[in-house]
Amino acid sequence: MGRACYVDDIEREGMWHGATVRSGIPRGLIRSITFDRRIDWSEFAIVTAADIPGENCIQLIVADQPCLADDKVNHCEEAIMLLAHPDKHKLREAVGAVRVEYEPLPAVFTIEESERQDVIVWGADNLLKTFLLEKGDVDSAWARASHIVEGEYRTGAQEHLYIENQGMIAEYSATSGVTVWGSLQCPYYVFKALRPVFDLPEDKIRVIQTETGGAFGGKEDYPSIIACHAALLAMKSGHPVKMVYDRMEDLAATTKRHPSRVRHRTALDRDGKLLAMEIDLATDGGAYATLSSTVLSRATLHSTGPYLCPNIRVRATSWATNYIPYGAFRGFGAPQAIFAMERHMDEIAAALAIDPVELRRRNFLHVGDNNATEQQMREPVILDQLLDRALKESDYHAKRAQFARDNPASTVKRGLGIAAFYHGSGFTGSGEVYLNSLAGIDVTPDGKVRVLASNTEFGQGTNTVLTQVAAEALGIDYAAVSMASPDTGIVPNSGPTVASRTSMVVGRIIERAASQLLALLREHAGLDATYTQKEFLAACERYRATHGEVVSLCRYEAPPGIVWDDQKYHGEAYGAYAWAVYVAQVAVDTVTYSAEVEDFWAVQEVGRVIHPVMAAGQVEGGIAQGIGYALYEKVVWQDGRMANNQMTNYIIPTAQDVPPIQVYFEQIPFRYGGFGAKGIGELPHDGPPPAILNAIHDATGVAFNAIPLLPEDLYARLAATEKMAAQ
Amino acid sequence: MSKGEDATSSERSPAITFNVNGEVRIANVPPMKRLLDVLREDLHLTGTKEGCGEGECGSCSVRMNGELVNSCLIPVLQAEGADIQTVEGLALDGELHPLQRAFLEHGGAQCGICTPGMLMAAAQLLEQDPHPGIVQIREALAGNLCRCTGFIRIFESVAAAVNPENAHLATESTSGHLRDAREEGPHAR
Numbered sequence: 001m002g003r004a005c006y007v008d009d010i011e012r013e014g015m016w017h018g019a020t021v022r023s024g025i026p027r028g029l030i031r032s033i034t035f036d037r038r039i040d041w042s043e044f045a046i047v048t049a050a051d052i053p054g055e056n057c058i059q060l061i062v063a064d065q066p067c068l069a070d071d072k073v074n075h076c077e078e079a080i081m082l083l084a085h086p087d088k089h090k091l092r093e094a095v096g097a098v099r100v101e102y103e104p105l106p107a108v109f110t111i112e113e114s115e116r117q118d119v120i121v122w123g124a125d126n127l128l129k130t131f132l133l134e135k136g137d138v139d140s141a142w143a144r145a146s147h148i149v150e151g152e153y154r155t156g157a158q159e160h161l162y163i164e165n166q167g168m169i170a171e172y173s174a175t176s177g178v179t180v181w182g183s184l185q186c187p188y189y190v191f192k193a194l195r196p197v198f199d200l201p202e203d204k205i206r207v208i209q210t211e212t213g214g215a216f217g218g219k220e221d222y223p224s225i226i227a228c229h230a231a232l233l234a235m236k237s238g239h240p241v242k243m244v245y246d247r248m249e250d251l252a253a254t255t256k257r258h259p260s261r262v263r264h265r266t267a268l269d270r271d272g273k274l275l276a277m278e279i280d281l282a283t284d285g286g287a288y289a290t291l292s293s294t295v296l297s298r299a300t301l302h303s304t305g306p307y308l309c310p311n312i313r314v315r316a317t318s319w320a321t322n323y324i325p326y327g328a329f330r331g332f333g334a335p336q337a338i339f340a341m342e343r344h345m346d347e348i349a350a351a352l353a354i355d356p357v358e359l360r361r362r363n364f365l366h367v368g369d370n371n372a373t374e375q376q377m378r379e380p381v382i383l384d385q386l387l388d389r390a391l392k393e394s395d396y397h398a399k400r401a402q403f404a405r406d407n408p409a410s411t412v413k414r415g416l417g418i419a420a421f422y423h424g425s426g427f428t429g430s431g432e433v434y435l436n437s438l439a440g441i442d443v444t445p446d447g448k449v450r451v452l453a454s455n456t457e458f459g460q461g462t463n464t465v466l467t468q469v470a471a472e473a474l475g476i477d478y479a480a481v482s483m484a485s486p487d488t489g490i491v492p493n494s495g496p497t498v499a500s501r502t503s504m505v506v507g508r509i510i511e512r513a514a515s516q517l518l519a520l521l522r523e524h525a526g527l528d529a530t531y532t533q534k535e536f537l538a539a540c541e542r543y544r545a546t547h548g549e550v551v552s553l554c555r556y557e558a559p560p561g562i563v564w565d566d567q568k569y570h571g572e573a574y575g576a577y578a579w580a581v582y583v584a585q586v587a588v589d590t591v592t593y594s595a596e597v598e599d600f601w602a603v604q605e606v607g608r609v610i611h612p613v614m615a616a617g618q619v620e621g622g623i624a625q626g627i628g629y630a631l632y633e634k635v636v637w638q639d640g641r642m643a644n645n646q647m648t649n650y651i652i653p654t655a656q657d658v659p660p661i662q663v664y665f666e667q668i669p670f671r672y673g674g675f676g677a678k679g680i681g682e683l684p685h686d687g688p689p690p691a692i693l694n695a696i697h698d699a700t701g702v703a704f705n706a707i708p709l710l711p712e713d714l715y716a717r718l719a720a721t722e723k724m725a726a727q
Numbered sequence: 728m729s730k731g732e733d734a735t736s737s738e739r740s741p742a743i744t745f746n747v748n749g750e751v752r753i754a755n756v757p758p759m760k761r762l763l764d765v766l767r768e769d770l771h772l773t774g775t776k777e778g779c780g781e782g783e784c785g786s787c788s789v790r791m792n793g794e795l796v797n798s799c800l801i802p803v804l805q806a807e808g809a810d811i812q813t814v815e816g817l818a819l820d821g822e823l824h825p826l827q828r829a830f831l832e833h834g835g836a837q838c839g840i841c842t843p844g845m846l847m848a849a850a851q852l853l854e855q856d857p858h859p860g861i862v863q864i865r866e867a868l869a870g871n872l873c874r875c876t877g878f879i880r881i882f883e884s885v886a887a888a889v890n891p892e893n894a895h896l897a898t899e900s901t902s903g904h905l906r907d908a909r910e911e912g913p914h915a916r
Contacts, residue, residue, distance in 0.1 A: 003774070004839055005773070006776070006840060008773075008776075008777070009767075009773035160874075161874050162838070162840075162874055163776075163778045163784060163786055163838070163840045163841045163872065163873070163874055164776070164778070164838070164840040165778075211838075211839065212838065213776070213838045213839065213840025213841075214837075214838040214840060214874050214875055215838075216874070246777075246780055247778065247779040247780055247781070458838050459836075459837030459838025459839065459875045460837065460875075461837075609905055612905055613833065613834040613880070614834055616834070616879075616880075617834040617837060617875075617876055617877075617879075617880050620876060620877035620878075620879040620880065621837065621874075621875045621876050621877040622877075623877055624876075624877030624878065625874070625877075646779070646781060646783070647778070647779040647781065647783035647784050647872070648781060648783055652872060652874065653877075654869050654870075654872060654878075655864075655865045655866075655868040655869045655871070655873075655878045655881070655882070656865050656866070656869045658877050658878045658879065660879075661877060661879050663904065664904045664906070665904065665905050665906065666906055666907075667905060667906065667907050668907075
């Protein structure tokens with residue numbers, strides 16, 4: 001019908017439009033700012049750092065990122081000044097008419113440059129964060145090893161490319177404070193960022209999510225910035241202000257996935273069993289700390305894969321550079337770490353001349369085993385079963401044999417690749433305890449049953465799943481339950497909508513709140529053991545008459561036995577793991593050097609599948625993004641700026657590129673998840689890149705260890721290999 | 728709107744008259760204003776979305792004289808006298824178009840931002856080829872980018888709108904097979 005209202009579809013009375021003057025250089029001191037006289041600047045509201053009533057800082061984890069650059073810029077496109085005008089078509093010229101003079105400073109563009117510390121661009125040493133994870137005794141294992149295999153693996157930046165660009169509308173008044181409406185994942189993150197910038201009490205800040213056209217992590221941290229900017233312009237101009245980026249600005253200025261470099265050194269015994277793993281994992285964090293520490297944490301905890309290994313050392317570092325700050329993106333460090341691990345498993349298999357399937361099977365974690373953080377696997381682990389299913393559904397062995405026969409005579413080389421992996425659901429370690437989420441259910445006087453949660457819908461199904469959980473737990477019709485508006489003035493803080501935590505963690509709180517509500521109604525309003533929906537609502541009204549508001553809120557409760565040591569990186573890293581085995585069939589054309597994913601099988605265990613159609617949609621969408629990450633999506637950097645910041649030349653998979661995707665769920669309800677659910681949203685992004693590059697290895701006999709892998713990269717190696725073979 | 732540019736330019740330019748979703752509409756706008764902006768800003772038909780502004784993503788797809796066009800690439804003067812159909816014109820008298828129903832039932836929309844353009848591209852296809860196979864569906868939607876679904880459920884939705892029985896066959900994919908893992912007994916140790 002076209003009636004859903006996204007932020008750009010909303011008009012407010014007397015609304016102006018905002019735009020951003022951005023840094024043209026990667027690093028330097030701001031010397032002067034001049035305004036071209038051909039513009040009548042009296043028509044504009046102009047905001048600089050000096051106009052910020054509170055702190056010039058975007059609050060997240062480390063308070064290092066200014067809301068507006070004051071005297072110094074640390075990356076291209078860093079916001080320096082804001083402009084607002086009643087006519088949005090006047091803003092582009094005005095932005096171009098603000099001239100900023102800089103004194104350039106040396107900039108750092110690679111992990112290696114940052115590690116060398118010749119130029120310090122952040123803190124005392126460029127090091128945004130480091131973790132050390134140790135299990136057993138790695139150093140003594142090398143001498144006992146039958147084989148030692150080393151490898152280095154790299155992943156590039158990836159752009160979210162949500163189809164709706166970032167956007168926000170803000171209003172300001174001295175009496176009611178700041179109100180923002182926008183495209184965002186985490187209303188309370190934006191809330192937390194606005195407060196110190198405006199130096200206002202909690203009751204003077206209100207954040208409302210509008211329909212959000214895709215996010216994938218891209219609207220986890222960045223919306224705090226654009227919300228502060230729009231609100232500053234609203235305060236300065238005295239009008240509501242809408243800021244909506246166009247695609248080029250969105251691509252150039254907003255966060256992306258952290259690039260990574262992962263080095264593996266692995267000791268194995270004679271039978272191909274893992275003896276020791278030493279992993280050096282480094283990410284490029286960009287100019288400010290933002291979420292780099294937590295992304296690095298998840299990368300660290302996923303770097304050893306779903307395997308049993310007695311001796312492990314992971315050194316993880318995140319380095320500052322002078323690119324835009326990298327941020328949250330579906331998988332949150334896990335895709336980088338899993339790409340390295342699963343590509344490395346195939347390298348080990350090749351070195352030991354063991355079938356890659358067999359090598360994995362020999363090393364899988366099982367129930368009762370301890371993983372890298374010595375978290376004991378207490379819930380069922382069915383990797384063998386997932387693997388068997390993946391092999392059967394893909395007809396893996398017969399197909400590989402067929403390809404081995406056909407490839408020598410064909411210019412198109414086909415191969416199959418496999419990836420086995422897990423993804424931890426919810427916040428890492430004690431994160432969920434710190435979040436202390438509050439969520440629940442209320443029944444309004446007009447008989448509406450509402451879920452009260454700050455978790456947002458952006459296409460992944462939050463609203464459907466949470467209302468479904470509430471309806472099922474209350475024993476009433478799904479159609480009778482709705483979500484309360486995602487508005488910090490209405491809903492409590494049930495934590496951010498990230499980390500595949502909504503169904504499992506918040507779903508479980510809603511389920512408990514429903515039981516609590518039923519208990520209240522039984523005790524105080526005479527609700528019988530069995531009841532109809534009408535009787536349920538009548539009981540709510542009796543309760544209201546005698547006790548007031550019909551509301552039931554619950555806080556997060558950790559599953560028993562969750563102990564996590566943040567210093568030693570030891571203990572229960574995640575409340576639950578989702579498990580998967582993926583198989584990719586890839587065809588490499590040795591004439592055009594294009595690699596095409598022809599077929600894809602995805603077998604997973606994600607607890608109970610609450611909504612099968614949406615769950616499969618999550619898996620398919622994640623796989624498509626994973627295919628893009630592996631084969632299409634390259635952020636081209638030029639002097640610190642994204643050079644291909646257009647859909648014309650930043651290429652994502654289209655309807656012609658996505659293969660048939662076969663999705664299988666093996667269900668084991670998880671007792672501490674909302675109606676048995678575990679996280680699902682991020683898992684499917686983890687598997688495709690290694691499965692695809694393993695398939696290319698299978699097809700061509702050449703190992704590629706970096707993504708994105710574009711035709712020119714295939715050409716460079718394959719043509720050289722052919723030339724050598726010919727000589 | 729500011730009192731500057733638009734007022735003066737519309738004084739200079741003749742009004743654009745065209746037919747939008749079966750209604751005659753007159754727009755007093757500069758002739759080079761994008762059809763997308765005229766639909767959204769002047770006619771308040773915000774169902775048509777802007778994704779890229781350069782004709783790559785198809786979010787702004789509308790039908791113009793029976794052709795599918797990217798409304799971000801059309802100066803409104805080209806639409807003089809044209810028949811335009813936007814997503815708001817798909818449902819008749821509040822009754823959802825079969826494609827809209829199929830997208831709802833088969834998970835063809837996740838975040839929804841590409842959906843209006845996707846629906847228009849699919850409607851265009853079905854008008855030209857009432858019984859498309861997967862090859863035709865893929866080709867017809869190749870100019871419309873979706874970042875959420877991986878397209879599989881969109882293909883299935885279009886196939887289901889044609890024939891609800893054959894959605895899976897048409898798309899050569901499975902729809903999320905569910906199986907209770909305990910039925911076969913976990914291989915856990």
